[in-house]
Every structure is written in C-alpha cells, then in structure tokens.
Amino acid sequence: MAYQSESLIAQAREIREASGVSQRALSERAGLTQSHISQIESGKMEPGLSSFIDLTRALDLEVMLVPKKLVPAVLNLVKARATRDMHIHAGQPNDKRFARADRLVKKMKHLYGSSADLDRIEDTLGFLRRVNLSDQEMQLVRELITRLERYQASAQAAPVVRDIAQNLQQLRNSIVHAAPSEPRPAYSLDDGDADA
C-alpha cells in the first residue's frame, strides 16, 4: 500500500544506506524511533508528513514542492552535480558574489575604459552565474574574482586582467563543451510531457 510514497521512501533508504548510517543512528538524529524507521522502510506502514521530513532532514535532504513541468530540470540538477563531486554549492549564496563582481567590472570599464578582456570577463561571469558550478569550479571563480579585486587599481593591471579573462573563459569552455546529461537519472518519477 501507499504506492505514491514508495519512491520517496526508497530514495531516503538508499541515501541512508549509502551514507553508512544505521536505523538507530538515524533515529537519534531524526528524533524518531528505530522501530518506526524499520516499519517505514519496509513498507509496513506509512509515515506522517512530519515524520518523513524529520527523517530526510537528518539525511541532509529537503522535501520540496516542484511544478511537474520542472521535475526533469530539477532531476538534472540533482543528478548531474550531485554525482559528479558529492558536495554542491548552490545558486543563491553565490549570486551575491557574482553580482558584486559584475559591479566591479562595470566600474573598471567606467574608470579605465572598456577593453576586450573586461568585456570577456563580464560576459563569462554572466554565463557562470547561470549554470550550477561544482565546489571546485566555484572556488576557482572565487579566487579569480579576488585577484581582480586586488589588482583592479594596480599599475600593471592589464596583464593580470587578461590572465583572469583567459582563466574564466577556459572554465566556461570546459563547462559548455562537456556533455551534460547522463543517460538517465536513477530516480523513476514520471516526466509527463514529451515535446510540443
């Protein structure tokens, strides 16, 4: 019974097992009892919404409502980056960083005049801000931005700016030309519409 929730519960179980967490350990973190978790996972009963949320939070997961049309996109996001290198940084916290960098570049263009390199940096940042970057990738971006801030007023800024532009472009290219979507997400979850 409870066919709708099977998939979600199975996902949670997989993640628990993949993390090497026992039902007991999880029960302590989640505030449920081990007995409860056992019955839920084995399908003998069905959890209340709150119980399920507690469970998943203890596994570092969040229950979210997603419009059906967006489900494949979200699956892409989750699967693609989640498997590539375990830790994923997000869009929003970094957005401020990007916005600040964007303002910096615009200011530099205004003060010292526009240049091909600055244009390239501005453009590339606009791109990188859109796609979801891995931790490594984001760290590289952070470093480059920091460098730009440091050397912005320096006497020999030009070669540094060029180098930053090149590095950003390189990162951009590596992302654009990598094949994005793997064969299929492991999750089942109906996708709904085909084309249009």
Added chain:
Amino acid sequence: MAYQSESLIAQAREIREASGVSQRALSERAGLTQSHISQIESGKMEPGLSSFIDLTRALDLEVMLVPKKLVPAVLNLVKARATRDMHIHAGQPNDKRFARADRLVKKMKHLYGSSADLDRIEDTLGFLRRVNLSDQEMQLVRELITRLERYQASAQAAPVVRDIAQNLQQLRNSIVHAAPSEPRPAYSLDDGDADA
C-alpha cells in the same frame, strides 16, 4: 504542532487558492475528503505522507527530495522561470534536440570546413543547453535549429548560417546580461549554509 510541515502545507494552500480551486474540487481530484483538506490546511492535524502527495499531485506539483546544498538552486529554478511565464519546459526533453543540433553542426564543420559562424553556433548551443529557457526562448531556438537543418546543404548556406549564429548569440546575450535572481523567493524554507 507539526512545525516542519507548515511551510509545505502553506505552499500547497497558496497554490490551490491561486489556482481558484475549492477544497471540495481538490478533494475529488486528490481522492481525499474535503474535511480532511480543511483540517490539514488549518493546521488542526497533520497529513500522512501519501495524503500530502495526493494533494500536491492534484495541484500539478511533485514532492521531491533535494540535497540541502541544492535547495537554493532549485528555488531559483522554480521561482525564476515559473513566474516569468507560467509554462516551463524542462531540461531533459529538449536535451535530445540540442544533442541533435550539436551533431549537425559538427557534421557541417566536417563536410564544409570549419567557420567562425559554425563555431559560434556550436558554442552558443552549448550555453543555451545549460540554462533553463522559457517557452518563448526555446521556441526561438527550435526555429533556428530547424532553419539550420533545412539550409545545411543549400548553395547559399553561408549567409543563412551567419544569420542563425547572430540570432543565437543575441538570445544568449539577452540571457547572460539579464539580472537573474530576484530579491528573494516568497517561499521561506531555511537555506542552512551561508558560504564557505
């Protein structure tokens, strides 16, 4: 009580009301009783996981598990595109189209030799494939790809290819240079981590 699920239930309620669906109408579509929905929405009791899934499915929503780190990114996706123009196409169904277009460009480069325009098309498609496009934007891309397919072997392909490259670039620019994230999503949902 049931503090964890309040946010999710509130979201569902908002969406029901925004859609102009009554509790009774929803109860029929979801297979629950109106009484049930009333108590759930007013916080007098807490739904089972399956009941909640039934509810949300009837509202064209899907309950998904998202790694905490990805929550802001998913919120961006949902909020940004969902409000911009109601209908959202997803990542996966269009991926095939992009992949086919990519193969086409590579084939043309192989047959007729590489050109700046073809390079630009290939690059831009790589970008557009990444970001999530609105319906309008995606339709434009579709048209351009269709045109490319039609004129690929034509005698005067060159000017057409150039025009397609320009159009794609233009679309790309409009996306890259538009400020992406609005002030804040209406949804509360804790985000957890700040930076790193």
Added chain:
DNA sequence: CTATTAGATATAGAATAATGTATCGTTCCA
C-alpha cells in the same frame, strides 16, 4: 430587511492507522 439557496470551509465522533516502548532474532567480532 428577512428568508433562502448555494457554495464554501469547519466541526463531531467512529473507524482506522501511525507512533513509542520494550523485546526478540541475527549476525559479526572478540
């Protein structure tokens, strides 16, 4: 202004199912 109807949401009480406590059966390792 009152009465009535219809559509909505809220409430009452019975039936059913989830949840906690305590315990049991296995397996693995000392």
Added chain:
DNA sequence: TGGAACGATACATTATTCTATATCTAATAG
C-alpha cells in the same frame, strides 16, 4: 560463548482519516 550492533516484531497509546453535519458568507427572491 558473550556481547554489541543491526533490523524486525508485539502491544499500548495517540493521532489520522472518513462519514455526516454544522457554520459561515454571499447572492437573490420575497
């Protein structure tokens, strides 16, 4: 063999969900 960790089970308690009915609001007729 002992014990320690894991997952499963039994039963008491509490909460859910359903059927049926009540309340509320707005609109219309008398």
